[in-house]
Amino acid sequence: MDREHQLTDLGAADQGGERIVWEFHHVTLTRVPGYGFGIAVSGGRDNPHFTNGDPAIAISDVLKAGPAEGKLLVNDRIMSANGVSLDNVEYATAVQVLRDSGNTVALVVRRRVVLPASPEPQTLRLQLTKTRKKDDFGLVLGCKIFVREVGSKLDNGTQSLQEGDVLLKINNHPTEGMSLKEARKLIESSKEKLNLVVRRDTPRSTYPTESTAMQSKGNYLEGLNGNAYASQNLYVQPPTRQNVLEDKSNLVPRGRSRGPLLDGGLSLSQLDRPASPSHSRSRSGLAAEEPPDPPRPPPPRPEVFRGNLNYYSSSRQLYDDDPLVQRSKQAMPDPRFITFQKEGSVGIRLTGGNEVGIFVTAVQPGSPASLQGLQPGDKILKVNDMDMKSVTREEAVLFLLSLQDQIHLIVQHRRDEYEQIVASQRGDSFHVKAHFNYDQPNKGEMSFRKGDVFHVTDTLHNGVVGAWQVYRIGRNNQEVQKGIIPNKARAEELATAQFNATKKELTASESRGSFFRRRRNSHRRSKSLSKDHWDDVVFGDSISKFPAYERVMLRHPGFVRPVVLFGPVSDIARDKLLKDFPDKFSSPQLENNLEEVAKSQKSSGIIRLSAIREIMDRGKHALLDITPNAVDRLNYAQFYPIVIFLRAESKQIVKELRAGLANPTVMDLFAWTAHKSSKKLFEQGHKLEKVWGHVFSCSLSLSPASPDSWYRKVRELIDKQQTSPVWMSESKVPDEALSDDFLFPMTSLRLSYASSPESDLEQGS
Numbered sequence: 001m002d003r004e005h006q007l008t009d010l011g012a013a014d015q016g017g018e019r020i021v022w023e024f025h026h027v028t029l030t031r032v033p034g035y036g037f038g039i040a041v042s043g044g045r046d047n048p049h050f051t052n053g054d055p056a057i058a059i060s061d062v063l064k065a066g067p068a069e070g071k072l073l074v075n076d077r078i079m080s081a082n083g084v085s086l087d088n089v090e091y092a093t094a095v096q097v098l099r100d101s102g103n104t105v106a107l108v109v110r111r112r113v114v115l116p117a118s119p120e121p122q123t124l125r126l127q128l129t130k131t132r133k134k135d136d137f138g139l140v141l142g143c144k145i146f147v148r149e150v151g152s153k154l155d156n157g158t159q160s161l162q163e164g165d166v167l168l169k170i171n172n173h174p175t176e177g178m179s180l181k182e183a184r185k186l187i188e189s190s191k192e193k194l195n196l197v198v199r200r201d202t203p204r205s206t207y208p209t210e211s212t213a214m215q216s217k218g219n220y221l222e223g224l225n226g227n228a229y230a231s232q233n234l235y236v237q238p239p240t241r242q243n244v245l246e247d248k249s250n251l252v253p254r255g256r257s258r259g260p261l262l263d264g265g266l267s268l269s270q271l272d273r274p275a276s277p278s279h280s281r282s283r284s285g286l287a288a289e290e291p292p293d294p295p296r297p298p299p300p301r302p303e304v305f306r307g308n309l310n311y312y313s314s315s316r317q318l319y320d321d322d323p324l325v326q327r328s329k330q331a332m333p334d335p336r337f338i339t340f341q342k343e344g345s346v347g348i349r350l351t352g353g354n355e356v357g358i359f360v361t362a363v364q365p366g367s368p369a370s371l372q373g374l375q376p377g378d379k380i381l382k383v384n385d386m387d388m389k390s391v392t393r394e395e396a397v398l399f400l401l402s403l404q405d406q407i408h409l410i411v412q413h414r415r416d417e418y419e420q421i422v423a424s425q426r427g428d429s430f431h432v433k434a435h436f437n438y439d440q441p442n443k444g445e446m447s448f449r450k451g452d453v454f455h456v457t458d459t460l461h462n463g464v465v466g467a468w469q470v471y472r473i474g475r476n477n478q479e480v481q482k483g484i485i486p487n488k489a490r491a492e493e494l495a496t497a498q499f500n501a502t503k504k505e506l507t508a509s510e511s512r513g514s515f516f517r518r519r520r521n522s523h524r525r526s527k528s529l530s531k532d533h534w535d536d537v538v539f540g541d542s543i544s545k546f547p548a549y550e551r552v553m554l555r556h557p558g559f560v561r562p563v564v565l566f567g568p569v570s571d572i573a574r575d576k577l578l579k580d581f582p583d584k585f586s587s588p589q590l591e592n593n594l595e596e597v598a599k600s601q602k603s604s605g606i607i608r609l610s611a612i613r614e615i616m617d618r619g620k621h622a623l624l625d626i627t628p629n630a631v632d633r634l635n636y637a638q639f640y641p642i643v644i645f646l647r648a649e650s651k652q653i654v655k656e657l658r659a660g661l662a663n664p665t666v667m668d669l670f671a672w673t674a675h676k677s678s679k680k681l682f683e684q685g686h687k688l689e690k691v692w693g694h695v696f697s698c699s700l701s702l703s704p705a706s707p708d709s710w711y712r713k714v715r716e717l718i719d720k721q722q723t724s725p726v727w728m729s730e731s732k733v734p735d736e737a738l739s740d741d742f743l744f745p746m747t748s749l750r751l752s753y754a755s756s757p758e759s760d761l762e763q764g765s
Helices: 091-099 180-189 311-320 323-331 393-402 415-424 488-512 531-539 570-580 588-600 609-617 628-636 651-660 678-695 709-723
Strands: 003-009 019-030 039-043 057-062 077-081 104-115 122-129 139-142 146-150 166-170 193-200 336-341 348-353 357-363 378-383 406-413 430-434 453-458 467-473 479-486 549-555 563-566 621-624 642-647 698-701 726-729
Touching: 039 091, 077 091, 146 166, 166 180, 348 393, 348 415, 357 415, 378 393, 479 488, 563 570, 563 628, 563 678, 570 621, 570 709, 588 609, 588 621, 609 621, 628 678, 642 678, 642 709, 651 678, 698 709
Parallel strands: 563 621, 563 642, 642 698
Antiparallel strands: 003 019, 019 104, 039 057, 057 077, 077 104, 122 193, 139 146, 166 193, 336 406, 348 357, 357 378, 378 406, 430 453, 430 549, 453 467, 467 479, 549 726
16 A cells, blocks of 8 residues: 655645645556556756756656556656655666666655645634643743744643744733743743633745845845955845836945844744745745646657667657747747956846846946846856856855956846746745754844754845845744844854864863773773763763754655664663564664674674664664764764654653563663663653754653553654655765764763774764
């Protein structure tokens, strides 16, 4: 049976107000003589869709009575085949993967589905109850008094509080005109019960207009980082409508100061905005524009079936023969070469972005660019041999500003495409994951924590360098909050400052605790880590190898992910999974320790990345007992482990659960936890969640009422996470992440280990 998972609500609305969602389907096809797999495919990175540039491998035809009929539909996007990702690959690569699939191929596809119009917003009355007096109510408020985050321990019955709910009343006090500080004070003053009246807006099909600042007429870029480019007047603007472009006053006089960032109250109030990880949206009052489906090719020609070629092998020719494609190609004018001498300024205004390309929207009269024939509607293909494909608006501006003397442009006039982009206000569109904390934002910017994901829609907010307009991605991968964050350059500065502070703390800690005890010889060292300092390593901040912002995409990994369990009964859960499901789970620590114990009667529990890879290659989950630092390292190596936190609400629950379950005894690997006090385990779990919660995939609350139910839920969570998409890096695995690195176990109180230049405990050196 095919499995399907609804992934994303795009919020794109048709005339009737329908909403668009994407579903993932798992489909298995068996090759049939004369039909092959019975599908034709088109697209690819080298042959993207001609109107929107979508590089996805799409089903362009399904043969009648073929093996794919009833399983696949035209315009399904193929994400992977037999675990091999087909995301952003060339057409020939996709065809070769299908050819090499043998007689059976397992496909993961995503399918566009139209849902009915959204219902009206709801107003709910909720009463929250504290489990213990010292607890808080488990929610975090954002600007404009809406719920930014709901703690997983919050229990308020069937009417659950949700992210994005707008608070109308707090304990019968209207929130209209109330500051965030006043609202927080009201909540904190509540003792055991908190009464809320909230408004819940269902995902809307259109997007609000930008603030007045975004709709302001284009402004000159005065300079970067002070007066570095003060003498230049390359000017830029957000995408605007054509009537704005025709206004002569659109050319703002030189010397205009940098405009203010969007007001925090306005920019942070856009809630419940559905996500669109793979496609663009409208950022105005227009309905969000859904990319057109790939054109369906004509019926297959008879000669396709006479040779040994599968049907899909000829789909490029079918795709290129489509009349719409031919008309588009014939109507495209030839590229033009324009060169001019830079005289203090570039004198052009840019719009667009990495999603649609960089376009000229205005040329300063009398400028060298104007005299050489550059005109609005020109798409810039190259600048001084730099390809402008997939370049953000910010990157394009910075590159043009950095050029000296002669500027060479290759442009192509695409007036119709330009007008569509201006009308839909499309430009930049990509996703980033933050790898640093931004707790004290500048005025007008929003704060965030490590692990937060954002959809970037404008890299040149208000026409100046320094800030990005984004949508925060919440649970279920929906856009829940619009705001402003630092651009990449500022983020790197902030992350570097945090990096240096963390490194300084680690160095001081090592010095105080005599972290390195002795050196045995020049090739191998033994390091002793005392119990007091082990907590510093486990719970302290790590020095991450990630950049400040990592470009990510939401997709299926295409491999069996490792599993990491944290919490007071994680050792018991690991042991039971290994015993009950040896065909699904394997531990590199146990496999390594069997050899180590046979030789030396000692077991360190240290894991090599190669051992994890071997288990994954066998189609099993590598069940790991490692530190949170090591989880970060696995993510950097793009192993993307499933991390489940088993939460206990009290030390009494820990005591009851551990008393009712047999402690593991396999090779004494987990024996140390059997004797740890319930209080210590509970405190460690609480601290772990507070410091490292951003690496958790999900959490599970433990209940002593049904001792076996939590174990069943752990298995269900692993299965669910394995079939769910993951925010994965756009770039390839870094070379240094491919080395056979060491990872260290959580359960070690005192370690002796071989030196590694990449080891967790040497990050500060």
